[in-house]
Amino acid sequence: IAGITxxxxxxxxxxxxxxxxxxxxxxxxxxxxxYRQDLGLGxxxxxxxxxxxxxxxxxxxxxxxxxxxxxxDFPLTLASAVPSQTSVxxxxxxxxxxxxxxxxxxxxxxxxxx
Amino acid sequence: xxxxxxxxxxxxxxxxxxxxxxxxxxxGFNGLFWYQQHAGEAxxxxxxxxxxxxxxKGRFSSFLSxxxxxxxxxxxxxxxxxxASYLCAVRDSNYQLIWGAGTKLIIKP
Numbered sequence: 001i002a003g004i005t006x007x008x009x010x011x012x013x014x015x016x017x018x019x020x021x022x023x024x025x026x027x028x029x030x031x032x033x034x035y036r037q038d039l040g041l042g043x044x045x046x047x048x049x050x051x052x053x054x055x056x057x058x059x060x061x062x063x064x065x066x067x068x069x070x071x072x073d074f075p076l077t078l079a080s081a082v083p084s085q086t087s088v089x090x091x092x093x094x095x096x097x098x099x100x101x102x103x104x105x106x107x108x109x110x111x112x113x114x
Numbered sequence: 115x116x117x118x119x120x121x122x123x124x125x126x127x128x129x130x131x132x133x134x135x136x137x138x139x140x141x142g143f144n145g146l147f148w149y150q151q152h153a154g155e156a157x158x159x160x161x162x163x164x165x166x167x168x169x170x171k172g173r174f175s176s177f178l179s180x181x182x183x184x185x186x187x188x189x190x191x192x193x194x195x196x197x198a199s200y201l202c203a204v205r206d207s208n209y210q211l212i213w214g215a216g217t218k219l220i221i222k223p
Contacts, residue, residue, distance in 0.1 A: 042118065042203075042216065043157070043201070048210065100145065103211065104159075105158070107155070
C-alpha cells in the first residue's frame with residue numbers, strides 16, 4: 001500500500017441496507033477524516049479522528065458512524081442507508097493537527113443509494 | 115456562520131495567466147489551503163498560507179490577506195492539464211478545514 005486507499009471504488013445500495021466504507025493509510029498519520037462531496041457544495045466533514053482511539057463529529061454526522069481501533073484504519077458505517085446519502089466519499093489523513101501539514105486524500109468511493 | 119466564497123467557473127486561454135479569488139468568514143483562522151481536483155479524482159494539495167503575503171511555487175502562487183479575509187491563487191503559463199477544479203479551504207479555530215465549493219477552471223487552446 002502506498003498512501004491512502006479506499007474500498008469499494010463504487011457501490012449501488014438499496015435504501016435501508018447497512019454499508020461500511022473502508023479507509024486505510026500506511027503513512028502513520030495521526031489524524032484521519034471522512035468527507036462527502038456533492039455537486040455545487042464544498043467538501044463536508046462527516047467525522048474525524050485526531051488519533052487512534054478517539055473520534056469526533058463533523059458538520060454532517062447524522063446517519064454515519066466511525067471507529068478508530070488503530071492508526072491505519074478508519075471505517076465509515078452507514079447503519080441504514082437513505083437516498084440523500086448518495087454522494088462521493090473521500091477519506092483523508094494528516095500527520096498532525098497543527099502546522100502546515102496538509103491532508104492527503106484517498107481516491108474516493110462513489111455511493112448510490114436507491 | 116462560516117462561509118467561503120469562490121467563483122463557480124472560470125475560462126482562460128492556454129499560455130495565459132488566471133487569478134482565482136477566495137473570500138472567507140470563519141470562526142478563527144489557522145491557515146488557508148488551496149487544492150487542485152481533476153474530474154473524477156481526489157483533491158491534491160497545492161499551497162498553504164498562514165501569514166499575509168505571497169507564496170510562490172513554480173507556476174502557481176497563492177496570496178493571503180487576513181485582515182480582508184481574502185486569498186487568491188495565481189496560475190501562470192496555463193497548460194491544458196491545469197483544467198480542473200480549485201478548492202479553497204480555511205482551517206478554523208477547531209483546526210478543521212472549511213471548504214469552498216470550488217472553482218472549475220476551463221482552459222481553451
